[in-house]
Amino acid sequence: MPNSMTDPFGRTVSYLRVSVTDRCDFRCTYCMAENMTFLPKKELLTLEELDRLCTAFVNKGVRRLRLTGGEPLMRRGIMGFVRTLSRHLDSGKLDEITLTTNGSQLAKYADELADCGVRRINVSLDTLDAEKFAEITRRGRLGQVMEGIEAAKRAGIALKLNMVALKGFNEHEIEPMLRWAHGEGMDLTLIETMPMGEIDGDRNEQYLPVSRVRERLSETLTLNDIPYKTGGPATYVEVEETGGRLGFITPLTHNFCESCNRVRLTCTGTLFMCLGQDDAADLRAPLRASEGDELLNAAITEAISRKPKGHDFIIDRNNKGPAVARHMSMTGG
Ligand code: SAM
Ligand code: SF4
Numbered sequence: 001m002p003n004s005m006t007d008p009f010g011r012t013v014s015y016l017r018v019s020v021t022d023r024c025d026f027r028c029t030y031c032m033a034e035n036m037t038f039l040p041k042k043e044l045l046t047l048e049e050l051d052r053l054c055t056a057f058v059n060k061g062v063r064r065l066r067l068t069g070g071e072p073l074m075r076r077g078i079m080g081f082v083r084t085l086s087r088h089l090d091s092g093k094l095d096e097i098t099l100t101t102n103g104s105q106l107a108k109y110a111d112e113l114a115d116c117g118v119r120r121i122n123v124s125l126d127t128l129d130a131e132k133f134a135e136i137t138r139r140g141r142l143g144q145v146m147e148g149i150e151a152a153k154r155a156g157i158a159l160k161l162n163m164v165a166l167k168g169f170n171e172h173e174i175e176p177m178l179r180w181a182h183g184e185g186m187d188l189t190l191i192e193t194m195p196m197g198e199i200d201g202d203r204n205e206q207y208l209p210v211s212r213v214r215e216r217l218s219e220t221l222t223l224n225d226i227p228y229k230t231g232g233p234a235t236y237v238e239v240e241e242t243g244g245r246l247g248f249i250t251p252l253t254h255n256f257c258e259s260c261n262r263v264r265l266t267c268t269g270t271l272f273m274c275l276g277q278d279d280a281a282d283l284r285a286p287l288r289a290s291e292g293d294e295l296l297n298a299a300i301t302e303a304i305s306r307k308p309k310g311h312d313f314i315i316d317r318n319n320k321g322p323a324v325a326r327h328m329s330m331t332g333g
Pocket of ligand 2 (some may be wrong): 022027028031032069071102
């Protein structure tokens with residue numbers, strides 16, 4: 001009997017990303033428009049329903065869960081949710097629960113997250129300049145995020161920073177960010193902008209190929225390829241001068257699909273089998289149709305059998321619109 005979490009291309013899905021809310025306290029310019037219409041609250045699955053969904057995936061072989069959003073720590077009751085999920089860490093069914101956060105609420109939750117068994121967190125940070133931070137997030141405060149980072153460190157949580165490389169905005173801050181992050185014992189990953197969802201600006205203007213950043217960094221730093229993997233799509237180098245790790249996520253310049261082990265669940269129970277494709281499976285109906293998990297399990301198996309070979313992202317001058325209509329905050333990156 002084939003493993004029902006293995007797709008037609010032989011990739012076994014072991015990693016589930018869950019966007020627990022589409023809402024966020026920031027409005028990063030590459031991610032959202034200034035005026036966003038969020039889902040009405042009644043459309044959201046309850047946290048109990050999300051737990052049932054996650055548990056179905058865990059029982060089918062998912063070993064890692066990443067909570068994301070929107071801003072995951074903005075969802076009311078989120079810590080109770082993490083606490084409940086942590087039973088799968090205790091039972092050994094799950095290897096890891098982690099999250100991607102903008103850091104604004106980390107000072108409040110870091111200790112409790114550590115207590116629930118969260119060992120690793122990704123924090124998104126695009127600049128160390130307070131004014132530019134306010135500009136790119138439209139409503140964030142750098143100081144608050146820094147306090148969050150400190151609190152997570154004190155709680156013993158390993159941190160990785162995600163920085164979106166943006167032409168004309170932070171391209172000259174990449175090396176200083178790298179030196180600072182590594183000096184503080186944090187890995188850094190550079191991300192290219194992906195054409196997802198309508199934003200107010202033009203993505204062509206923001207797009208900075210990470211391959212070019214790498215070339216530039218190599219002029220002053222020694223970057224050694226290493227086989228390090230975190231279960232995500234980044235490829236890593238070790239920076240000889242700092243001893244730290246630097247990751248590159250290059251969805252547009254490099255095809256990372258052949259080793260993709262991930263699927264993404266939204267807060268309405270829609271499963272996206274690929275970040276860069278519109279095809280999706282509704283898990284809310286089978287979830288709500290019965291108290292048992294038979295229908296749900298069948299729907300998950302069917303969805304995995306439709307996981308596409310790869311994405312169709314492209315940013316070019318003739319292609320002004322987003323490749324996929326939904327915003328990153330729906331599936332959480
Ligand atoms: N709010 C949390 C945060 O910012 O970390 C979690 C959700 S956010 C959508 C996840 C990651 O996606 C962040 O690192 C963010 O910088 C990145 N992101 C958002 N929109 C993007 C886009 N269009 N292209 C590339 N990365 C994007
Ligand atoms: Fe919010 Fe994260 Fe999107 Fe920024 S990148 S607007 S913090 S969801």
